[in-house]
Amino acid sequence: MTTPSAPFTIATVFSSNPFGGNPAAIIFLDVDTVSFDVLRGIARNFNQPMAVFVKPIEPLKPGQTTIHTSVRFITVAGNEVELCGHGSMAAAKALLSFPGVAGAGITDIQLQTKTRGIVRVNVVAGGLLEMVLPVGLTRPVSSEEEQRVASTVNRAFGREVKIKHIAPGGEGFEHACLIEIDESEDLQGSKVNTAVFGEAGYPFGLNTVTSNVSLKTSELNEQFVSRMFSPEVPGGEDSVCGSAHCLLVPYWYKQKGLERGKESVAKQPVVHRISWSDTTSRNPSSLNSSLAFTEPPLSLMATLKLNWSHGQHSEVYDLWSWSSDAVDRVVRTTKRLRANLYEALAGPNADGEPDQPLLLKIARGPQALADLKHEAKIYTKDLLPLQGVVVPKFYGLYETRIKGIPFGCALLEDCNTGLSKPLLDPREVNTQVMLAICKIHQAGISHNDLLTSRHHIVVQDRGVRIIDFTNATRHVCTNAVPTLYHSLPRGFFCEELVGMEKAFGVHSDPASIPQAILAAKKCWG
Incomplete structure (x- = not known):
């Protein structure tokens, strides 16, 4: 006999902090098929302030921009409520992150409540969610x-x-x-x-x-x-x-x-x-409630099933993530590049073979995980506009404990995937490197390792990528452009940019560029 199951996730609403705001469990389940006692039991087991039961949706049609489905709200105490604002926002975010819906251009979520009509959640400028609620009027008090x-x-x-x-x-x-x-x-x-x-x-x-x-x-x-x-x-x-x-x-x-x-x-x-x-x-008479956050308005928990292959053996681990861009995934490692770096294939967390090439950067132990979290924050906050331009795309940070030891992994773009014609002109390599590092400094970040190792620059046919921000720091850069006026007092120029100008600027020696870079060899740090 097969045990019934349903997809679910947990979201925290009105906050970009996973431990702030208002949490809710979202369960994709057709409530018409189960009794209220079952729904109440599920809500109690999740032990969240609100459990939101969302009727699964049909596959999207081409050009579809609206989703209409039904919801019910049950508190941790087992009582059903007619309307829940944060539960509605959580349900909308979960729907927008669902496989087959994420990135499909949905802009309008219509949630049919049991007794209070439709709650609408719209995707507005900046990726914020705007919720339209019914107005409630007051009466005289006795x-x-x-x-x-x-x-x-x-x-x-x-x-x-x-x-x-x-x-x-x-x-x-x-x-x-x-x-x-x-x-x-x-x-x-x-x-x-x-x-x-x-x-x-x-x-x-x-x-x-x-x-x-x-x-x-x-x-x-x-x-x-x-x-x-x-x-x-x-x-x-x-x-x-x-x-x-x-x-x-x-x-x-x-x-x-x-x-x-x-x-x-x-x-x-x-x-x-x-x-x-x-x-x-x-x-x-409607209440239009729009959340004002410069960061995503809610954090959604995602899971990662990691199939770690080593030799003829493999192990499977379940990890979780609160990264704003993370989604449910299954990942299988294919090749070890360094002690903490693997080539891997990723796919949605469902049946089927993963086929998206990416790189898996791992961390074992409290300090290594803290360093990886620091790097993830740099990617997702300061360098977000530069992802896929001069730094790799970042697909999320997931973590767990393995034998009691903190363990985490970051999923990153494999910048060398599909490399057809490496950039071989030394002068063009220099130009692209300088443009990339200036953009990073303009974003307020100093890499801090570029002058000690060339293993942080990947050259590809589309340009260059600056990688490995483990030791990066926030940095207020003077003009965010290089200068060779060394007679200026310290503080009037950026030391990292001056050093990069010496190595890659117009006066540098192209012959000094390592052959590994010219051949676009994978050189992740």
Whole structure:
């Protein structure tokens, strides 16, 4: 008998840090085929604040730009909720990273909820994700509710809090309550006993405490700050709650007289862009919530099945990654080049033989893994625009523990793959090397090993690649161009660029270029 299985991943939303933001498990499973008890059990086993069950999609058609599928949200406590903002973002990112969808040009994700209509997530400029949520309105509070909420807030904060307004949610948000407190209360810096909101008889399961932001305390001109407390969330507080903004945004837009459609900034606790517009969706009253991060808006866990061949033996290891560009893969090593470097073939993490040539750089032990993580950060942050131009493409950093020892591997472009006509003109080699290193310095990076070894330069028919940034450092370069004016005081010129100019510049001796480079020999460091 075959045990039923379903693809899944874990994502952290509203953050580029895998240990920040708001995590969720995304399980690709047709919920119509299983009972709710099974779904609840799966959600509890994942032990994430939210489990999002996404109905698997059909293969994409040529030219398709929209995906429509259904979702359901179940908390770690086993309760189903009608709407979850961070769960919707996580589901959209998982769909965009799914084999056959990644890189296919999808720009619109439509998630059909069980009772709250469609949540739309769009891919916008810069690779950010923009989520459109329904607006939630508030209703007048009864005197009994007002007393109970005020008493609960005071006990939770451990002091008498200056409460300015209490507003329970209206239709569709009956479980929620918005509480505005005075900005002098230091909402973000306050210690809160979240267990108080879970006491028997308290009527609201989602409690959003919010306050105005003064010019003195504003970091990025945010209009308001908020925190959300709920007994349904592990620890009692949701670090970033998308659905809470269904009440927050229309409330503050009205309170502050903000222009409809004009983008504003909010903080809970990370900063994100929000706007309330009548034209952003088919729903005339919609909340358009767009996240403002210069880095990818969420980190998605990916897995790597590594088939490590050595001699007539092979071993299989399972690794994981939080690299923003990493995807599920299976990799098989084919040839050892150096102690820490292998030629390999990669493919999607599914049935079939891997066929994409790449290089596998490994690290064993805490220090070696730390060095590899440093190099990966250089590739994915500072040198991201230069990948595939003057540095190799970077396909992700994966890690695990083997016999208790930290182990990691980076997947990189094999720059010599498909080499048809090596660049042999010495002067052109020099020119390409200088152009490459200047671009790297313009990106704010000093390689630091180029003057000690030529094994960090690979020549190919498309130009050159600078490789191995293990010892690279961030660097503010004067002009980011070489100079030979050695009479200038130290600090008025870049020593690495001056050294490179001596070796590869217009006055260098072409005959000094190693024959290994001219022959485009693989010389990874």
